Amino acid sequence: MxxxxxxxxxxxxxxxxxxxxxxxxxxxxxxxxxxxxxxxxxxxxxxxxxxxxxxxxxxxxTGGHNWLALGVVLVTGALLGYAMLDLPEFGSPDNPAQAHVGAHYVAHTGDDMGIPNMVAAVLASYRSIDTMGEAFVIFAAALAVFALLSDRPHRRLPGVRKRRPISRRRASGRGPSA
Amino acid sequence: MKNNGILRVLARFLIPLIFLVGLYIQFHGEYSPGGGFQAGLVFSAGWILYVLIYGLERGLRAVPLKAMYLLSAAGVLMYALTGLAGVLLGGNYLEFTQFLANPQSAQQAGIIIVELGVGLTVAMVAMLIFTLFVRRRRQWDDALDEKDDRA
Structure with missing residues (x-):
């Protein structure tokens, strides 16, 4: 599409x-x-x-076909498909997600925290430093957007048209997609 | 859009409900799916809906830009300082067990404080980014108006 x-x-x-x-x-x-x-x-x-x-x-x-992009996509897709053969069986009890620390969390969350949601226990307590990192990443995202958008815009406004009132916009209608 | 009756009535009904769901996800996160991150987003969604219906000015009157700057930083600081409190009470960084006599309640208290910090940061950051984009569009419109006036 x-x-x-x-x-x-x-x-x-x-x-x-x-x-x-x-x-x-x-x-x-x-x-x-x-x-x-x-x-x-x-x-x-x-x-x-x-x-x-x-x-x-x-x-x-943009005219023409980008054969290079198609090639990259096909090769990457084939590699991902090949890598998928190595994945453990879906839902298997001895795949790595179930076998390592996961079992410890499942066994101890009740005694350690007394709360039923193990995801919350892992995120906020067992792996609290990871979650703190995430919070800082989100804060950094805000800083980045702030750094880009906080100053006054430049005089030249490439390609920006004036907003028309909604009623008129609907009446005239912009050109349909190619 | 504040002249559209359907939107206004729906918003008046929905916005408090969205805030309520946000608070529920925030403080019930230990018992049901959810937590600070999702709660913060739901909370910001309520405010963004308010801005879409009533305009940015009224939205900023409810939550000023300065409050967003301060609270988004306060959220992450709250998280980091909670971790430091664990060290001061003789444990590891972000170890909650020392907060209260009962280790289970201590863990729960720590989780609630930390999740509150995350929720605060996420909500304020989402609102802040949205505000910055909307304000940029406003500045462009003003600049274009000026150009028209000069022409």
């Missing part, structure tokens, strides 16, 4: 994320599903839409 309308692309990403969240729910991964729904379908969509108000809505059409 090829979409030049960036708004449609953003919506497709949101739908994809929501479907993944549903998939995680089916796999009983409530925490991951909640995160995927909140981050993928919620926040990143709204941020992409906010960015789209600063850019053109339609991608520039």
């Amino acid at each position: 090829r979409v030049r309308d960036l708004f449609a692309a953003a919506m497709l990403f949101a739908i994809y994320s929501l479907l993944s969240a549903g998939l995680f729910t089916v796999l009983d991964a409530g925490d991951v599903a909640l995160t995927e729904a909140a981050v993928g379908a919620g926040l990143s969509t709204i941020l992409v839409l906010a960015v789209l108000t600063l850019a053109r809505r339609y991608e520039h059409p």
